[in-house]
Every structure is written in structure tokens, then in C-alpha cells.
Amino acid sequence: MYGKGRIIPALILFLGLMTTPIWYKSGDVSKMPKPEKPKDYTECVAPVQYMRTSHMVLLNEWRDDILREGGTRVGKTANGTEYVRSLQNGCMKCHSDKKKFCDTCHIYASVKPYCWDCHLQPKEAM
């Protein structure tokens, strides 16, 4: 092969650079976010798996039901615990630390929800 002395190292360098994003963060992939769960409560308003994937859908359903249909503001968990169907006055009563709960996953997944443009997080310093 003509010029093999330069081509092969150059190819290796090229492949190495191209795959940088894959191996650069390879150690972090196993570091899944660990949102801090409330200590005083053991169950959420819906099964954990559903909350993980679809909490934003649930929030939208609550909003539309309460604002437009005059739906109930109080819900019951599977074990009969009453909760307020509200982000600010419901969710954040148990998940009282936004940074340790919401933000851990949202930063990992690089999503920027606009909830806090209007809603207030607990004890927010304004």
C-alpha cells in the first residue's frame, strides 16, 4: 500500500476524533440521575413508572380539567391519601426541593420546562 506509514495513523486519529462524543462521556452513561424522593411519603399520585415517563401529561390533564371543566382539585392515591391536584400546591408539598428532585432529571435529559416562569417553587428567594 502506497503511503501506508501516514495513512493508517491518520485514519486512526480521524476515527478517534470522530468518536470523541461516544467515549468522552462513556463513564457518565451509567451515572443515572437520582432524584431525591420525599422521606415522609411512600407512594405518589400514580405508579412510579407512569410518573417517570408521563408526569407532564398528568399535569396538563389536571390543568385542563380544573381550569376549563371545573374539575375537582383534590385527588386520591391508590391507598386513599388525599392530595391537591396542583404543581405548586400539590407536587411541591412532598417534592419540596426542586433542585434535588425536578432538576436532576431535567438537566440529565436536557429539557427546559417553563413551569417556573410563573409557578413558584417552595421558599423561592425572589
Next chain:
Amino acid sequence: MDSKRRDFLKIAGLTAIAGIAAPSAFGTLLKGEANASSAPAGGHGPVAPTGKRYGMVIDVRKFTENPELANQCISACHTIHNVPDFGNKKDEIKWIWVDSYEHVFPENTQYKRPDALKGMPILTLCNHCDNPPCVRACPTKATYKKKDGIVGMDYHRCIGCRFCMAACPYGARSFNWRDPRGKDANGRPFIKEINQKYPTRMRGVVEKCNFCTERLAIGQLPACVEVATPTKALVFGDMNDPNSEISQVLKTSFTIQRNPAIGTHPSLFYII
């Protein structure tokens, strides 16, 4: 042979068009969607009331007796709902406010009228119209009329086009030109004391009175009514319930409304 195939294709085509078009045309007609008028169902004459319809009577005489009361109502409302005070008239956000008689009732400003009415301060707020022009104007359905007669707003959907502000004949809507959570040049926050139980708004949305729908849901009266209850200056209730206090007041007192001639059917009544 060719001409026969041609005829066959023509008939087949026409049949297909008729088959597709007829059910949808019938469906539209039978469902009654093809209205000749955009007027709400019921046409002429009063429609039998169903469900709740919240309304309010504002007894202006009581406010004249107690000039401080109006400001107390405004401050109660604006504190509870995190309404910002931008400190200038141009950017003003108001859910409930005081204006002069001439501005509130321009259709009742006869040349000769009692001196007391001239420049008289009148408390006013969103009329929660039965036929709300703002709801018709909103392109995103961010504002809507609920079953209980309250004209509500979903700030998540508001795109800040301000069509509703142009449509509202009563000036009941305000636009957030600035960030309500910001601070003025002197470092004073626009919302003095944040109520942690109610959200704020963001820059670029329209806001207005919601008849305290969040308080009604937990069995409380609207904030302004609660302040005015000892003086009975504001009476709030279900106008469709003949035994409610507001129905009794409306039955026994002569009231006027803001520009009723335009057919918005306001839910606010004034005793002058």
C-alpha cells in the same frame, strides 16, 4: 367498446364523489352545525337558565359612604393574585380597579344629571359576560367561558396577541409588557409580597380577574367580596338560584350594567 368503458368510468367517478360527500354533508346538517347566524343557540328571547351562573352586585352607595373600601378590595385581590404594580399607568395591570362614573358608564352621561354622579369613583372588574367578545377573539382558546359563567384564562396557552384586549368593551384585560417578577430601577420588586399559593404571570401574557375561581373551589368568597361583606357593598352568588342573596337583591333593586346594549350580557350589576 371504448365509449362504453368511458361511460362506465364517468358513472363510477360520480358515484364515488357522491358516496364520499353525502355522509359528511348529511352529518353536518343533522348535527345542526350549519347555523345561519353566529348567535348563541336559543335565538330570540330568554333562554331557560341551567346550571350555575355567578354574578355580582356592586352597591355604589356603600362605596360612597366608605371611600376607603374600594382600595381595600383592590389591595386584597391584587395581593392574593400576585398582580404586579409597575408604577406607571401605561404598563398598569388591573384585575379590579376604580374609574370615574363617566368612564364606567359612558352611555349614561346625560348632559343634566345629579352632581354627585360627576366624576364619582366606581369600582369595576371583569364583567364575566354571558356572551364574551374576548372568548370569540382569542385565536388559541386561552380564554374561555366555564359552565358556571366565569370567563377564565389559561395563561399557558396565551400567546400575547392582545386580540382579547381589543375585543373587550370594558377594558378589563391587561398585558404584561414587563416581567412581573422583575424589579424597578430602585430595586423594588413589582410584586411587593408574593403569595406562595398562587402563581405569577410571565412577560407577554394578558391577565384579568378570574372571579376567584380558585377560592370558590374551596368554598371561599371572592377576595373583594370577602372584604366588602360586612358592609354588603358587594353581593356575590349564583344568579340562577332564585333563593340566593344576589337573586333577592336583583329582584328588589333597580340596577344598571355597563353598556348592556352591545349584547354581552354582563354578570355585574350596579346599584347607583
